[in-house]
Amino acid sequence: EVQLQASGGGLVQAGGSLRLSCAASGVTFDDYAIGWFRQAPGKEREAVSCISKSDRTTYYADSVKGRFTISSDDAKNTVYMQMNSLKPEDTAVYYCTAAAVFCTVGPLEVDYWGQGTLVTVSS
Numbered sequence: 001e002v003q004l005q006a007s008g009g010g011l012v013q014a015g016g017s018l019r020l021s022c023a024a025s026g027v028t029f030d031d032y033a034i035g036w037f038r039q040a041p042g043k044e045r046e047a048v049s050c051i052s053k054s055d056r057t058t059y060y061a062d063s064v065k066g067r068f069t070i071s072s073d074d075a076k077n078t079v080y081m082q083m084n085s086l087k088p089e090d091t092a093v094y095y096c097t098a099a100a101v102f103c104t105v106g107p108l109e110v111d112y113w114g115q116g117t118l119v120t121v122s123s
Contacts, residue, residue: 002026004034004114006096011120012086018119020081022096029053029072031099033103034079036070038119039090049081049096051105052072059103063089086121093118 005029008020010044022034035050049070050059058070069082083090100111 001055002098004096004112006052006094006114006117008116009094009119011122014086014088014121014123015102016086016121017084018027018086020083020094020096020117020119022079022081022114024077024079024096024098027073027098028076029077032098032100032111035087035097035099035103035110036081037095037097037107038090039095039116040089040092043092045095045107047105047107050097050099050105052101052103054101057103059105061105083119086119088121088123091119091121 003025005023033052036048041046051070067085074077095116096114097110098112
């Protein structure tokens with residue numbers, strides 16, 4: 001059984017930082033790219049970041065480049081996303097995802113979804 005356990009969300013003021021964690025089980029980082037999508041109220045789900053061990057690539061949405069950093073700890077089978085300089089527009093439910101081999105920006109191409117963790121950035 002695949003489980004993607006996301007944690008680390010919360011309420012933070014604009015300019016602050018949070019670190020999201022995604023503890024994965026039932027998938028290996030050799031076979032799956034692990035990423036984050038987010039969905040804000042009234043908006044479509046969008047890809048935020050992703051890391052693929054297979055082709056050693058990372059992906060960031062333009063809106064988070066330079067502020068968010070994705071990393072993985074293979075020993076713990078956990079992926080982290082450090083979010084700095086948070087903005088009110090980063091407010092959303094963040095979902096940990098797993099896609100076979102390569103990173104994807106399309107929600108329909110995601111193989112597994114974790115439960116969301118809410119990030120709220122106050123102005």
